[in-house]
Amino acid sequence: MNWLRRASSEPLWKDEFSIHTADEKYVTRRQLTKFLVLTSLGMFVGNIWILIRSVFYRSPQYAEMEVALASEIPINGVKLFGYPTEKDRCIMVRTTDNQYVAYSQKCTHLSCAVYYSQENKRLECPCHEGFFSVEDGSVLQGPPPRPLPKIELENRAGVLVATGVREG
Amino acid sequence: MRDPAELPPQNRSLTAIVGAMSLIAVLLIVQVWLLSATLESFLKGNTRTAIPGVIFSGLIFILCLGLYLFVDRVDSDVRSVANKG
Known part of the structure; x- marks a missing residue:
């Protein structure tokens, strides 16, 4: 200058x-x-x-993967699985007889593993008390800045297949 | 209270410099917020906020640069007056 x-x-x-x-x-x-x-x-x-x-952003393509049998999870029950790779831990919840939802298990705050609270019917992060809606993964309370990434599921003749990940 | 015009040139310049620096600090806080908001939005998968983010961040940078040039000029003026004196 x-x-x-x-x-x-x-x-x-x-x-x-x-x-x-x-x-x-x-x-x-x-x-x-x-x-x-x-x-x-x-x-x-x-x-x-x-x-x-x-x-230059392109939506990533995810391979389909069978993650569970529909009958193996009780209502209000939980199953953990890895998607799209085994290291990407996810949590699936059977909320009603015919409804299954799955999310990435990593809290969007500081990546602690969230768990499903059957009492409160919500996903909770034990580290900083961040709570997520089990319906859509949105933040209900706490410091997480974003909803949990949702795993898209399809029920194919009793087999639950993960078909993609949708960022909140 | 003394009239600012009666103050010595160095003191008046110092006031101007401190004022400019304070303004830069405020602009930086806004720019930090803008960057974090744009990043959060991008991580959510929303790519539409990137262009307004760049435009406003660029404007803030230009303002900061202008204030820096102002500080630099005032500083040079004071130095030259002091050297002559």
């Missing part, structure tokens, strides 16, 4: 590291201002990165 400043005969080091005690506070403030503006630039770059990721 030297072209925007008045020409000075002083060398740069003398300009940056003033020898006048009275000027020191100006140097410090100017350096802090420079740092703040660089921080602002960093956040702007972060927003650009999000834009680039958004432009």
